[in-house]
Amino acid sequence: MKKPDLISELNTAINQNIIIEKNIKEIIDMSFKIFKKLFDEFGLELEKLCDFKYSSYYSKHKNIDLDLAIVKYFPKKDVKYKEFLEKILDTLKNLPYGYKIRKEQNDGYIAISQETSSKIINYRFIFLVRKKTKTGYCDYYNRNGIWQEDYALELTKSFSLANKISNGTLYKVKSLLNYVLKDQFKYNYGCDAILITWFYEFFSRSLNKYLDNKYNKKEKELDFVNFTKIKNLKKWFKYNIDINNLYYFIFTKIGETNTYYYPELSFEPLELFEGITRYSVNTNTFFKLPLSYFSHIKVFDLRNYQDVRLIQEMGGEEYGYSKKAWSKARDEDKRYFVSPFIISGPFNYAMFKKWYVLTSNSLFKTLPVEIKKDLNSLRQRESMEFLNMTGHNWISSYYAKLKYLQPYFDKKYPLIKERDLKVLIRMITTMVDKTKQSDWLLENDN
Structure with missing residues (x-):
């Protein structure tokens, strides 16, 4: 008798029971492509963070909240935060009709919302600057006017690499865990x-x-x-x-x-x-x-x-x-x-x-x-x-x-x-x- 492939069975079982509506996923994917194209033209990288990257977000509520990072990689001179922020806001002015932009300057992020017939999708962008260090590199986030270390992007990439090693089970188990949590606390x-x-x-x-x-x-x-x-x-x-x-x-x-x-x-x-x-x-x-x-x-x-x-x-x-x-x-x-x-x-x-x-x-x-x-x-x-x-x-x-x-x-x-x-x-x-x-x-x- 053939030994059951528990990894494949678990991944398939979670896929069949926890489903993000196809049209919602298509809308989100299209929006990301629009955002990414805009920032590419201005020399900035756009990265999905956390559950957005893993497609493990809980999608049954009216609001879907997704995180992204706008990244300036290895700048040749120090980045001035206000100028960086203004450049991002100017870039976002080129978004097509249908997106609402809200600047949360004191909280260090920009929020963009998009309404569909059944959902409100909120995209929240933080700003990271990646610099070289003695041991490699580090990402920095401007908190209260001071650039401080932040590992949101590194954690996301590390989790994605571990998911590959796990044959896809980490993403699926995270999706199942999010279903249990049901957005009780949206910081994941x-x-x-x-x-x-x-x-x-x-x-x-x-x-x-x-x-x-x-x-x-x-x-x-x-x-x-x-x-x-x-x-x-x-x-x-x-x-x-x-x-x-x-x-x-x-x-x-x-x-x-x-x-x-x-x-x-x-x-x-x-x-x-x-x-x-x-x-x-x-x-x-x-x-x-x-x-x-x-x-x-x-x-x-x-x-x-x-x-x-x-x-x-x-x-x-x-x-x-x-x-x-x-x-x-x-x-x-x-x-x-x-x-x-x-x-x-x-x-x-x-x-x-x-x-x-x-x-x-x-x-x-x-x-x-x-x-x-x-x-x-x-x-x-x-x-x-x-x-x-x-x-x-x-x-x-x-x-x-x-x-x-x-x-x-x-x-x-x-x-x-x-x-x-x-x-x-x-x-x-x-x-x-x-x-x-x-x-x-x-x-x-x-």
Whole structure:
């Protein structure tokens, strides 16, 4: 009996159950071509970001929100932000009729909306300047008048490369996860950072075991150049990685900060209702914003001078390859070892700020009028408990949704025994559609 191709079956099952309307996709594709042609003529590159790049955005709501980056690559002189912005706005004046342009200068992006008979499509453009650095290059975003590092484009490209290695499963699982989240929080770069980090953690350790057993222990020579080609890593993944084990691992690890390769992942705890004094210490009111991710992996040959020099110069705990993996390989006298590369920094902070503030304001508006009044009175302590619970419920439900898919990949549960993956994915989408927001909350969790 032929062994089932779980990778192909999973990708097909998700494609058949989570569908972006053909006419909507055609409209979006046509708009991107129009935008890209305009900016090409002015020497600027246009790049899709995050779910726009992966075609994994949630499309069932009235509004579809898509992110893009306008990139100036390796300018010969310093870029003046206001001049850069004006050039972009002048470029956009050449758009055909039907697009509404809104400049959000204080927030660092430009928004363009497009209405169809059934949808409002919002395109939000951030501006990046790519410059050469000692270690390669870095993208910079103008935040409050200061050019600062931003890894939105790099994260998107890293995720796309990991998707190739995964034989397309990362894009599809991200699409499924977005279906579960249903735009509860429209800033999805944090999800990308989490998924790709634990993907490469699992993949690196699996590769390490393979290299140990087949090459290090037997002292065999590895065809290094050929083995590390993406097409061959993709093939190795297909025949050596159990995708149920992989994605169960990833969804189990959500929320954890310690990895095998690095002592700690970077997160920034952010208060949902910023500026309002809090009294409760038992509620979950801080959002953990991911600020690091694994961008790629590398197979090292410790008999190769260039590799040894690279790990010496580029080993790090917040940026670079794993010192722990290198140390372990040396201590155990291993020739080959694998390490992910960690990057720390923000990803499209402009969009995070927009959606986080909007979420906070929207939740605040749901409070009863009496509670809002009390927050500005001597009875603040009593009303604060209600506010605490509102924040706790939103954050708790969000993280519950992030981890929802875990049991569907767990071999200890009967769900995985469903041989028809199309039926299983339909089961997931149907159950999510029927689940009320209150059902995502854990009783007595406060």
